[in-house]
Amino acid sequence: MRADRDVDVVVIGGGQAGLSTAWALARQGFDPGSGFVVLDADDAPGGAWQHRWPSLTLATTHRVHDLPGLPFEQPEATTPAVASVPAYFAEYERHFDLPVHRPVRVRAVHRAAGDRFRVETDAGDWTARAIVNATGTWTRPFVPRYPGQELFRGRQLHTVDYRDPAEFAGRHVVVVGGGASATQLLGEISTVASTTWVTRRPPVWREGPFDEDVGREVVAKVEAAVREGRSPGSVVGLTGLLVSTPYIREGRARGVFARLPMFDRLTEDGVAWDSGDGDEGRFQPADAILWATGFRAAVQHLAPLRLRAPGGGIRMDGTQVAGEPRVHLVGYGPSASTIGANRAGQAAARALRRLLRDQGERPR
Ligand code: FAD
Numbered sequence: 001m002r003a004d005r006d007v008d009v010v011v012i013g014g015g016q017a018g019l020s021t022a023w024a025l026a027r028q029g030f031d032p033g034s035g036f037v038v039l040d041a042d043d044a045p046g047g048a049w050q051h052r053w054p055s056l057t058l059a060t061t062h063r064v065h066d067l068p069g070l071p072f073e074q075p076e077a078t079t080p081a082v083a084s085v086p087a088y089f090a091e092y093e094r095h096f097d098l099p100v101h102r103p104v105r106v107r108a109v110h111r112a113a114g115d116r117f118r119v120e121t122d123a124g125d126w127t128a129r130a131i132v133n134a135t136g137t138w139t140r141p142f143v144p145r146y147p148g149q150e151l152f153r154g155r156q157l158h159t160v161d162y163r164d165p166a167e168f169a170g171r172h173v174v175v176v177g178g179g180a181s182a183t184q185l186l187g188e189i190s191t192v193a194s195t196t197w198v199t200r201r202p203p204v205w206r207e208g209p210f211d212e213d214v215g216r217e218v219v220a221k222v223e224a225a226v227r228e229g230r231s232p233g234s235v236v237g238l239t240g241l242l243v244s245t246p247y248i249r250e251g252r253a254r255g256v257f258a259r260l261p262m263f264d265r266l267t268e269d270g271v272a273w274d275s276g277d278g279d280e281g282r283f284q285p286a287d288a289i290l291w292a293t294g295f296r297a298a299v300q301h302l303a304p305l306r307l308r309a310p311g312g313g314i315r316m317d318g319t320q321v322a323g324e325p326r327v328h329l330v331g332y333g334p335s336a337s338t339i340g341a342n343r344a345g346q347a348a349a350r351a352l353r354r355l356l357r358d359q360g361e362r363p364r
Helices: 016-027 047-051 080-093 180-189 212-227 235-239 246-253 298-303 340-359
Strands: 006-012 036-041 106-112 116-121 124-135 155-158 172-176 194-199 204-207 241-244 259-261 264-267 270-272 283-287 286-292 322-329
Touching: 006 016, 006 340, 016 036, 016 047, 016 106, 016 124, 016 340, 047 080, 047 204, 106 298, 172 283, 180 194, 180 246, 241 246, 241 283, 283 298, 286 322, 298 322, 322 340
Parallel strands: 006 036, 006 124, 124 322, 155 286, 172 194, 172 286, 194 259, 204 241
Antiparallel strands: 106 116, 116 124, 264 270, 270 283
């Protein structure tokens, strides 16, 4: 593999979104190595999957779609995703001889002379005619601010810090958040600890997986948000829907998913409600608070490009940034799923091939 530092396309991130884009760029005639490179901050293949908690298996995920061109030989449903998905990604990189450089963390992307971008990293600079950003969200956990957070003497952790329910055995844990991670972690922690579940909105349970109509409706809502430059929300945030799997039904039968509204503040040893419909004066002592409160897009390194819209997000037109056809975001907004990332990677590669050809530049 040639280590060219001036390429047509730099792909930032080597998870599902980055690898599917790399595969598609090669199919569009960009030369792996001299035409495009993938810069990935992790030490090993696997994207965020290599960092998830060990009890997350393919049986408890929604569904991990194959990367394009090489089927995922699905292991036993009980194999931890933290092992099986990274092994598949590693094989994928080898199979297609993808030019992935790691660990390389992109610090900032700048506009540079000659219609190029300068990609500043902890391993030196690259220059490129176009950028595909595929950095996911895992590295930007979001914890909302509540009064008293600094007073609480127990443990506060986010989904990214969670490892094993055994850490909480015999304790009381408050789980905050209404999404899939919150319900999964609550389900398993409640087998060894007492729990309280708090969410901002009452959950709406949906029996069985999302069908295609619901899926399309959700994607359309996220698309509309990013077209207007709003921050892309989560599926639950937009629809309020939670999928009731057999695992969840078992927890509901145990009474684990009896939900309380969001507390108003933390104290030294628990959480308190000052308002609400009948919850005023409620206090729950707690040993730990698990913030399963989601993520933000990891796009800080794009700040020098000034892409942020007044709505707090980046205004998008398909996979490209509106008004900037040389910058694509894959795995962002409507494509933040394994299947969405596959499709977006291919759309971005096609668009870049057309753009560079239209500019009279042939892919190398
Ligand atoms: P990631 O997998 O996060 O990869 C991003 C890569 O970018 C990483 O390798 C990281 O090192 C790199 N990176 C980040 N910043 C930089 C930087 N500055 N410089 C260089 N590299 C950088 N989706 C599904 O479709 N099915 C599921 O079952 C499912 N389950 C999920 C379960 C959990 C707990 C969570 C949190 C999400 C789940 N999702 C699921 C969503 C899914 O994980 C993502 O949509 C998809 O896998 C993300 O892929 P990605 O490539 O965008 O991001």
